[in-house]
Amino acid sequence: MGTRTVLQNTDITRALTRIAHEILEANHGASDLVLLGIPTRGAVLAERLAAILSDIEPEWAADREQRLGTLDVTMHRDDLGHGIGRAPHRTTIPTSGIDGKVVVLVDDVLYSGRTVRAALDALQGIGRPRAVRLAVLVDRGHRELPIRADHVGKNLPTASDERVTLRLTETDGRDEVVIEQIEPQQPAAQQPAAHRTGVTS
Template sequence: MKQTALLMDADAVRRALMRIAHEIIERNHGVHAVSLVGIRRRGVPLAKRIAANLVLIEDEAPPVGILDIGLYRDDLANRPFTPVNQTSIQSQMIDKRVVVLVDDVLFTGRTVRAALDALSDFGRPKAIQLAVLIDRGHRELPIRPDYVGKNVPTARAERIHVEVQEVDEIDRVYVEKITGSGGEE
């Protein structure tokens, strides 16, 4: 049996991304040394929207990069084959800058671990910060977010679905509870 519950609607997503933009500015005293890097796939539109918010607030557009961590995963051999590495990052966006990594859901932390490895191949950032729309817990690595849209306590077997206009033609976040047999994924 599958049961779903809405966690965020379009307005809630919009407000969370605006708040994150404000927090980025506050923490870094502006955005002049900040770059955003979205983790493919849904981290990319989120990063672009945060960047657009930063322009609204600070009248300054930070560079936005796209990071595909496909080549850095530790579980590649067990996944179906896809044409990985749709990365688009210039070294100038990374070197000596504060890089805000953006992803939709923070779960085990393995994706972020891979992203940190990947980023270091492009240069040496002054600092890396992490922004996520949803933090659902269950970390398997010592990784924590700096900016969170919404904290959602979940059971491991539940699935969080983040949908964004640019990919899914709707903005919403919902949780899928798997009742009955339960158990690990």
């Protein structure tokens, strides 16, 4: 299975810095701005974005902790009935709430769009924001729903048989984005005898 690294630490930092500037420009400043990271790595990226915003926007730095939260989407996913187990994470909403605010959802890799749809459903039970925008570090294409990101760190055209993996220092010990080629599974009759009989090496 082939693997290639497409983003490293400096690339990720540069992409997040650009996204932070884009968010402030689109919002005309930091007024009424809230970041909600989608666990796990989306929440980490939201924290990094919050730190960058604090460096460039005094209004954000003054009450950063009241503008940053996480949004768990586990119970709103459409694959719960398909035997795909996911451990729920904690949702933390800023004390000021999200009513009338501009909420920027932060996620790691945008693929089918189903996680984002689940996030929009989750928001409905929390409040009524004035606007909702989406920031992702990587957009790999292959959308299954009419969803697009407002702020993208890197567009990575990929094949359907490739896997995009984001690793972050906080969760994985290093920063990188890699693309892996997924080997197709062989039919049982074509697999080596050790695999057909259940013998492992």
